[in-house]
Amino acid sequence: MHENDQPSQPFQPSAHTAAPPDPLAVDPVAEGSTPIADVDTAPDAADVLRQAEAKAEEYREAWLRAKAEAENVRRRAQEDITKAAKFAIDRFAKELLAVKDSLEAALASETANVENFRSGTELTLKQLAAAFEKSALTEINPVGEKFDPHRHQAISVVESDQEPNSVVSVLQKGYLLADRVLRPALVIVAKAST
Numbered sequence: 001m002h003e004n005d006q007p008s009q010p011f012q013p014s015a016h017t018a019a020p021p022d023p024l025a026v027d028p029v030a031e032g033s034t035p036i037a038d039v040d041t042a043p044d045a046a047d048v049l050r051q052a053e054a055k056a057e058e059y060r061e062a063w064l065r066a067k068a069e070a071e072n073v074r075r076r077a078q079e080d081i082t083k084a085a086k087f088a089i090d091r092f093a094k095e096l097l098a099v100k101d102s103l104e105a106a107l108a109s110e111t112a113n114v115e116n117f118r119s120g121t122e123l124t125l126k127q128l129a130a131a132f133e134k135s136a137l138t139e140i141n142p143v144g145e146k147f148d149p150h151r152h153q154a155i156s157v158v159e160s161d162q163e164p165n166s167v168v169s170v171l172q173k174g175y176l177l178a179d180r181v182l183r184p185a186l187v188i189v190a191k192a193s194t
Contacts, residue, residue, distance in 0.1 A: 091134070091135065092131065092134075092135040092137075095127075095130070095131030095134055095135065096128075096131055098127050098131070099124055099127045099128045099131060102120065102123065102124040102127060103124055105120075106120040106121070106124070132175075135177075136177060136178040137175055137176070137177050137182070138175065138176045139173050139174075139175060139176075140152070140173060140174030140175060140176060140181075140184070140185040141170055141173050141174075141185065142167045142170065142174075142185055142187060143167055143168075143169060143170055144162070144166060144167065145166065145167050146163075146165060146166050146167075147165050147166060147167055147187070147189045150181065150184075151174060151176075151181055151184055151185065152167065152174065152184055152185050152186075152187045152189075153174075153184040153185065153186050153187065154187055154188070154189045155171055155186050155187065155188060156188050156189075157188070157189050157190070157191045158188055158189075158190065158191065159190070159191055159193055160190035160191070162190040163190065164190055164191055164192040164193075165189060165190065165191075166189070166190050167185075167187045167188070167189060167190075168187075168188045168189065168190050169187065169188045170185055170186070170187050171186040171187065171188065172185065172186040173185055174186075
C-alpha cells in the first residue's frame with residue numbers, strides 16, 4: 001500500500017451528487033406517462049365471467065319468453081282460422097232456418113189450395129232472397145248483356161236480332177259470393193247474322 005493510498009470506502013453520494021433513478025418507480029407527473037393501474041382496483045376475471053354468464057342467462061330467458069309468446073300467438077291464430085272455417089256459414093244457416101220453417105208449414109197445411117201455395121211460395125222465395133242478400137250472395141241474370149266468359153257459361157250459340165256475342169236467354173241463373181263466381185250462369189249467346 002502506498003502512503004497516499006487510503007483504505008477504500010464505499011461510495012457515498014454527496015449532497016451534490018444525484019442518486020440513480022429507480023427503474024420501477026413511475027413519475028405520475030412526467031409528460032406522456034400513464035400511471036400503472038392499481039392491482040386492487042382491476043376487475044377480477046372470475047367476476048367478469050360471472051357477470052357475462054348472468055347477462056347471457058338474462059338474454060336466454062328473454063328469448064325463451066319471446067319464443068313462447070310467438071308460439072302462443074301462432075296457436076291462437078290457427079284456432080281462429082279453424083273456427084272461422086268451421087262456422088263461416090253460421091249466419092247464412094240461421095237465415096235459411098226461416099225458409100225451411102216456411103216450407104214445412106206450407107206442407108203441413110191441411111186446407112191449402114193452389115192460391116195459398118202460390119202466395120206461401122212467393123213469401124218463402126222473398127225470405128230466401130233476403131238471406132242471400134245478407135250473406136252477399138247475388139244473382140247473375142245477364143239477359144241482353146255482353147257475354148262474359150268469367151261469369152257466364154255458353155251452352156249454345158243461336159242466330160238472333162240481338163247484338164252478336166250478347167246473352168239471348170238464361171237457362172240457369174248464376175251466383176256471385178262477394179264478387180267471386182260461385183256458379184256461372186248457363187246462357188245462350190247470339191251469333192252474328194250470316
